[in-house]
Amino acid sequence: MDKFPFLSYNTYKTSKFIIFEVLYVKHRNFYHEVITMLYESLYHIYYKSPADWEKEYSQRFHSAAARHLPVSISQYGRQQEHPAFFCYTEEIALLQDKIMNGFHQFTQTVGRLPPMAMPLYLHTCLIDEIKSSNDIEGVHSTRKEIIDALNRPVQERSSLRLGNLVSQYEKIIDGAKLNLNSSQDIRRLFDDFIYDEIKREEPHNLPDGKIFRRDSVDIVSASQKTVHRGLYPEAKIIAYMDNALAILNDDTLPIFIRVAIFHYLFGYIHPFYDGNGRLSRFITAYYLTQRLHPAVALGLSVLIKNQRSKYYKLFTITDADCNRGDLTPFITGMLEFSVEALQNTSYALQEKLANYESCLPKLTKLDLPNKTTNHLCDLLLQGTIFSPHGLSMKDLQKYLDKSENTIYAHLKKIPAELLLVDSRTKNYLYKLRYTHSQE
Structure with a gap:
């Protein structure tokens, strides 16, 4: 994975709309100058300080930090097309x-x-x-x-x-x-x-x-x-x-x-x-x-x-x-x-993981009859917490590598008050009633 370490700072003369330093950033084997600090859009500069706008555009377009692109941009209803570019800024690097x-x-x-x-x-x-x-x-x-x-x-x-x-x-x-x-x-x-x-x-x-x-x-x-x-x-x-x-x-x-x-x-x-x-x-x-x-x-x-x-x-x-x-x-x-x-x-994942780890000890107290039922119950807990929709029979077959009849048999061994079956979809969805808020 690429990192973007700051290599060195050089003074860069520019206007009040961009703070005045440049730093060099390495990407693969290329070095790019990067404008530091706040970069205000030309759109906003035009309405805030129109007298500085043209000069600011020229400085940005011709700066060493600019990268020019092989396309042009034109606003609807306007005839003029402007060559597209962007500037490597400190904000982008950070x-x-x-x-x-x-x-x-x-x-x-x-x-x-x-x-x-x-x-x-x-x-x-x-x-x-x-x-x-x-x-x-x-x-x-x-x-x-x-x-x-x-x-x-x-x-x-x-x-x-x-x-x-x-x-x-x-x-x-x-x-x-x-x-x-x-x-x-x-x-x-x-x-x-x-x-x-x-x-x-x-x-x-x-x-x-x-x-x-x-x-x-x-x-x-x-x-x-x-x-x-x-x-x-x-x-x-x-x-x-x-x-x-x-x-x-x-x-x-x-x-x-x-x-x-x-x-x-x-x-x-x-x-x-x-x-x-x-x-x-x-x-x-x-x-x-x-x-x-x-x-x-x-x-x-x-x-x-x-x-x-x-x-x-x-x-x-x-x-x-x-x-x-x-x-x-x-x-x-x-x-x-x-x-x-x-x-x-x-x-979201950290929160769900904490919820799962909090609920898991409750499953060990159920005294389920065998390893497969315990595994099924753990899987249903994961499905309840990490997928709000629950698990389909197809999911259970995939994750347990068991037949539909075998899974149905083990579902019957889970206490009825804990098992929740959603029959609103064509394929029933299974969940546990255990949640982080339930003790």
Whole structure:
């Protein structure tokens, strides 16, 4: 894992909007100058101190800390396009360092979990991620239908509304690799991820171009005001997407920075009529999984849903003509989301682990008849604490490696007052009534 140690400080002459030192940071075998302290967006400087705005833009764009990108940004309704760039700032460096230090602490917590806790928790994260990502886009879905899809064999899911989407997220958990090198790769992922759902519910929103959409598409606010128009025509979409993918795969850029840049550019390009937000968050989750852990990556949409106004504001600021193509604020904001998602996940697991360790001694007092029943009871306790939905018979068969009849026989040996069966879904879910609050 990459670390970002501060190597040396050099004096750097700049304006009052950026404090005046530069430090050198090593990423792989590359050294980057980094602007220290607060970095105020050009968007805010324009409205706060318009007389300094042009000079500030010039200093940033031409500074040694700037990294220029092979795309341009234009606000809806404005003609001028601005070359995209960002600046390596101390805040960005520290946020990356905070991610890696936080991840080290996270892995220590994971190492203390009981055997089935993480697989169970990951399924909970997957359900919450899909539900939250749909909610962000105003797409109605329920946890029940996501759970139903999870409990179906993969080959039966394509007929379900969210079946393919669930299968793609499961691939993230299972460590599958995505090859995203060209626009055609993005289209293939779209087809696997969300094509069937859109075809089932809004077939007029299916892509109608060679790869992406053929016509223009507007993003409108709640008041029906157009706030952004996706790139057009399709040839421009393809060219920009290929450049965005080149950035995403550029090893000279730290991974968290390039993932943030691609996340913004995907929204800016808006290659499809529908599904853009959900697909871009899926791609972001995939790449964060490669460096961190699926549990952290799958917590991102939940966090974004809860801070939707901040998320949309990042796009608004970065799109603005007066921001002049500076992606630094967007990168910083996405890194902040990643730090918070990591902290939230670590805290949740620590709390659940403490709950499990508190409840475990109670199971030893039950005097269950044999080792298999004890194991089943322990597994149900893990399912109760680390997955609020409980365990299906399919889960129990998988984790115990026993037949359905054998498991039913052992379930009957657990005191009836402790066993809770949820029959609201097609596949019954089993839990224990033991919780941390029950003595």
